[in-house]
Amino acid sequence: MSAKNPYANVVSLSEEDFSAARVLFRHDKLIANYAWDSGIAIGYFLAGLKAGQILGSYCAKCRKTVVPPRIVCEWCFRPMQRFVKLSDSGTVNTFSICYVTWDVRRISEPEIPAVIEIDGASEGNGILHKLGEIDPQEVHIGMRVQAVWKPPEERCGSITDILYFRKV
């Protein structure tokens, strides 16, 4: 077997190779716009957020309360007909500390996504949100947190009507 490096004579492309059109390519961009119907369950959930409430739904067969709410229980496939008002506090189930934003920018002050088990929902049921007003080093699984809401006049029925959750 030859030990010759097959890449020995390869020259890397430079940005200029593209700008000077020494490399042929075609650039395209995406025009993809959507407007998703929120439907019954998530529609209630978003209306609840606008009113400063977190809503879940209750399955009478499994005796489970899930959040965000839904109209069918995924475990027993029975309809979930009762929407229930939950607390806006909870417990950190898991978290991460992100040093890169969603559009790949490095940041010095990290973001802290977390799954928060909402008080009043069944064990293991929670929403994905952010933690704030906290030193990342202090965050831990099992930490008690509470929602920090936007002022009522700024809420629009969105998951971002909750600014973040802070340590209680």
Place this chain on the structure above:
Amino acid sequence: MEKEVAIVGIGWEGFQPTTSHYSYKEMIYQAAQRAYHDANVDPRKDIQSFVSVAEDFIEGTSIFDEYTPDQLGAALKPMHTITGDGLHGIITAYLMIRSGLCQIAAVEAHSKASNVRTLPQITHYALDPILNRPLEYHPEFIAGLEMNRFLHESQLTSEECALIVQKNRRNALNNPSAPYGCDFHLDEIQQSEPISYPLLESHSSQTADGAIVIVLAHHSIAKSLPKEPIWVIGVGWCNDAYALEYREWGHLPYVTQAAMMAYRQAQIRNPASIIDFAEVDDLYAYRELMSLSALNLIPKTQLGEAIYGGKIYPEGDMPVNLSGGSLGMGNLLDANGCARLIEAVLQLRGEAGKRQLPSPHIGLVQSWRGIPTTSTAVLILANS
């Protein structure tokens, strides 16, 4: 004739131009409930495998298969999503049952076309990015090219296409699930705006929302379920070259190949004499005529006669798209094939209401994934 796998349950939600009251998940749940009730099966206990069809680009969500199990009762059960028409999903479930992987399977297809604000652009991205997209045509130019060549070769005219629009939209008036039923005069159809010569706006189907769930079962179980089993006796599928430059624009060889595959399995030598009715692709009116020819149901030279002689009308020898087709029920994107299939099942069960044929025994269903694809599937169905 093989009677190994049957359709034992059907359910649907819709169809409507918009469905702002339901999320796509809730729409699918409504369809699933009805299908499981129809089949008298419990998805959590009885159904062993699930298939959904979806195109990420249309859904607006990457890796869409993550979003399909819960509303079908498929959480933590064998499930996968394929990028294809609903009939490809049906064939996948059929093959799983035939191979012994499962005995009962469910297939889901849906459209939330109203949520896609830039559907023409999404369709545009199906074209070759280097050779075709830079020309920047509205994607329906492909239908214009195809229709023009087909009319040239068949000696048919725009008027025959208008008669297909008239037939299917009148048929839709007898289908409570069809949102585009209308008793058009021919001149009203022909006075509509041109899209891409010779294609007129009225010759194109309009999008609709809806969800469909179909339950299939092995013969050992199908016979014990409450509804009459509708047997899948032949399946076929095929794609042609994707390149617009290499196509045979005047006819559909991939539809012929798929049909021949299905006919061989169903042991059908002369389909025109044995098939009682057909539900075929009519996303554009001319496509119904092209499909009938490619399926060997009506020779290309006799298509005009089949229209003017009434053969493909509800009272004719070969009724086509009694449901209203996509022109009457709407373009349901990848759920189009399953919408045609529902009509075939209803006809073979004797449950088609005002549009019921007297005692049909064998029906054909064919679907196409729309421009610019050459993706098609064919099913042959029979009752007991």
